[in-house]
Amino acid sequence: MRREIERLTETLNALQRELASRDRTIQRLEAALEEARTPAATPDDLRRIRGIGPKLEARLHGLGIDTFAEIAAWTESDVTRLAPHLKVHPRRIMRDGWVASARALMPETTTTTTPPASEEETRGLSRPAASR
Numbered sequence: 001m002r003r004e005i006e007r008l009t010e011t012l013n014a015l016q017r018e019l020a021s022r023d024r025t026i027q028r029l030e031a032a033l034e035e036a037r038t039p040a041a042t043p044d045d046l047r048r049i050r051g052i053g054p055k056l057e058a059r060l061h062g063l064g065i066d067t068f069a070e071i072a073a074w075t076e077s078d079v080t081r082l083a084p085h086l087k088v089h090p091r092r093i094m095r096d097g098w099v100a101s102a103r104a105l106m107p108e109t110t111t112t113t114t115p116p117a118s119e120e121e122t123r124g125l126s127r128p129a130a131s132r
Contacts, residue, residue: 051096071102
């Protein structure tokens with residue numbers, strides 16, 4: 001009987017530790033969700049990016065894309081996924097160099113906190129220097 005009580009006590013302690021761990025995970029996820037729901041304080045003027053006019057800016061805002069930092073973080077797969085929603089061909093986004101333009105337009109404080117994109121991420125996302 002004593003062994004059974006000890007075994008059940010150990011099981012109970014293990015379950016309590018697991019529950020505490022899950023509670024911490026839930027708290028982190030709730031905090032992240034709240035942060036994601038908070039809109040950007042001031043949306044950037046996305047029309048400053050070459051190739052984005054008022055209509056495309058409105059479509060971008062409709063998708064929740066409001067800042068240069070968001071566009072600067074796009075990968076090639078993001079461009080492919082978002083282009084149909086913007087009603088443009090992915091090649092146009094790449095040809096116009098939206099990602100490179102957005103990076104150049106980002107405020108200094110954001111630029112220093114954004115990690116540099118890898119070569120794979122930027123392949124085809126900015127215009128070649130010769131065509132500028």
